[in-house]
Amino acid sequence: MKAWHAWGLHKMIRPLRPVVSPIVNLAARRRLEAAVNIADLRLAAEARMHAMCFGYLDSGADDEVTLRRNKDAYLEYAMHYRVLHGLKPETLDTSTTAFGKDLALPIVTCPCAGNKMFHADGERGVFESAKDLGVGYAMSALSTTPVEDVVGDAAPNLKIFQLYLWADDDLVTSVLKKAKAAGFTVLALTVDFTWFGNRERDKRNGFTIPPAFSARQVRDALLAPAWTWDFLSSEAYKYANLDAATPAESLAAFVNKALRPDYSWDDALKLKELWDGPVLIKGIVRPDDAKFAVDHGFGVWVSNHGGRQLDAAPAPVEVVADIRDAVGPDVTIVQDGGIQRGTDIAKAIALGADLVGVGKPYLYGLGAGGKPGVRKALTILRDEFQRAMGLLGVGSIAELKARGRDLVKARGVSPRDAQGARYSVASII
Numbered sequence: 001m002k003a004w005h006a007w008g009l010h011k012m013i014r015p016l017r018p019v020v021s022p023i024v025n026l027a028a029r030r031r032l033e034a035a036v037n038i039a040d041l042r043l044a045a046e047a048r049m050h051a052m053c054f055g056y057l058d059s060g061a062d063d064e065v066t067l068r069r070n071k072d073a074y075l076e077y078a079m080h081y082r083v084l085h086g087l088k089p090e091t092l093d094t095s096t097t098a099f100g101k102d103l104a105l106p107i108v109t110c111p112c113a114g115n116k117m118f119h120a121d122g123e124r125g126v127f128e129s130a131k132d133l134g135v136g137y138a139m140s141a142l143s144t145t146p147v148e149d150v151v152g153d154a155a156p157n158l159k160i161f162q163l164y165l166w167a168d169d170d171l172v173t174s175v176l177k178k179a180k181a182a183g184f185t186v187l188a189l190t191v192d193f194t195w196f197g198n199r200e201r202d203k204r205n206g207f208t209i210p211p212a213f214s215a216r217q218v219r220d221a222l223l224a225p226a227w228t229w230d231f232l233s234s235e236a237y238k239y240a241n242l243d244a245a246t247p248a249e250s251l252a253a254f255v256n257k258a259l260r261p262d263y264s265w266d267d268a269l270k271l272k273e274l275w276d277g278p279v280l281i282k283g284i285v286r287p288d289d290a291k292f293a294v295d296h297g298f299g300v301w302v303s304n305h306g307g308r309q310l311d312a313a314p315a316p317v318e319v320v321a322d323i324r325d326a327v328g329p330d331v332t333i334v335q336d337g338g339i340q341r342g343t344d345i346a347k348a349i350a351l352g353a354d355l356v357g358v359g360k361p362y363l364y365g366l367g368a369g370g371k372p373g374v375r376k377a378l379t380i381l382r383d384e385f386q387r388a389m390g391l392l393g394v395g396s397i398a399e400l401k402a403r404g405r406d407l408v409k410a411r412g413v414s415p416r417d418a419q420g421a422r423y424s425v426a427s428i429i
């Protein structure tokens with residue numbers, strides 16, 4: 001489908017967007033309005049998106065054991081709530097401070113490459129939603145919107161820029177310069193992406209960017225008219241922070257050529273000298289790695305890349321308590337992986353996290369309905385988290401941390417645990 005944009009056909013139909021877009025998005029808007037939880041948003045995203053793009057968003061590596069485990073692990077912790085705690089909704093305080101920035105919620109949106117693949121609103125829609133709700137924003141170096149266009153006037157909320165282990169020093173210097181100029185103050189170095197994960201759903205779906213003119217991809221495009229209209233009437237998306245000659249459809253080739261599998265701690269230390277702010281090592285699951293990182297001036301982001309790299313890796317929530325014990329109370333820890341509910345956020349913080357990264361929830365919202373969908377995803381998590389804190393009997397993030405391990409404790413596993421709404425087929429489609 002590259003020819004469509006090369007011939008400028010998208011420009012010819014773009015004036016029709018005010019008329020066509022509301023029509024083709026009518027069903028998507030209804031599904032978005034009906035969604036009551038993240039599981040509903042997932043189904044709404046699947047219904048609106050091209051099948052292979054949804055598969056890319058939804059999948060994990062190999063047998064997807066870690067993808068499922070990231071979610072299931074939260075169910076293995078019980079919440080031992082306090083009663084008669086004297087809390088009122090208006091006195092509940094979910095605000096926190098991280099890396100010198102005030103946040104309304106202890107949440108940061110996880111970086112994800114190619115947001116415009118899911119919806120034309122792309123990274124800008126995600127950033128604006130995060131800013132509006134007072135949560136942190138993390139941006140992928142492989143974004144489909146230039147970093148300077150995403151943040152606009154360099155709004156004051158927490159902005160984290162994510163970088164891969166690239167071999168090209170000139171590329172690294174150029175990208176970091178752009179991020180710093182755009183007001184990003186924290187750098188996250190993704191260290192669990194030294195090799196490209198085996199995403200078998202992508203292979204089965206014939207994943208290409210953009211869709212190829214195969215019978216299957218044309219059929220799937222016809223079944224997703226809202227997504228297809230977005231694609232056909234918008235500019236071709238590129239990895240906007242790279243050289244202008246690097247099209248988005250060459251992601252796998254670019255990654256395999258650009259990454260350095262032999263990247264070491266020495267290389268990370270050299271990179272750290274190029275950034276005059278906090279540098280997080282993103283992809284830590286071991287206490288000894290966390291301790292080494294902190295001892296050498298890095299911050300800690302507990303993550304297994306959303307279950308998309310090494311299958312059978314531990315779920316981040318399983319290891320965050322041990323990592324907290326290893327690095328002590330004064331290190332800011334970010335933890336992501338498997339968040340589906342506000343109770344998941346509460347459990348992660350109680351066990352040792354300071355900030356909780358959410359990825360798939362807001363991306364499902366983006367795929368389901370663009371910026372309004374991202375806002376709905378974050379609002380759902382906000383409301384659930386506030387309710388969880390109130391029912392737990394804690395009035396602030398500081399109290400949740402202080403009482404955390406008395407409130408959240410490991411429990412036995414029930415065969416019925418996985419029958420909740422996060423796994424069910426909701427009735428909104």
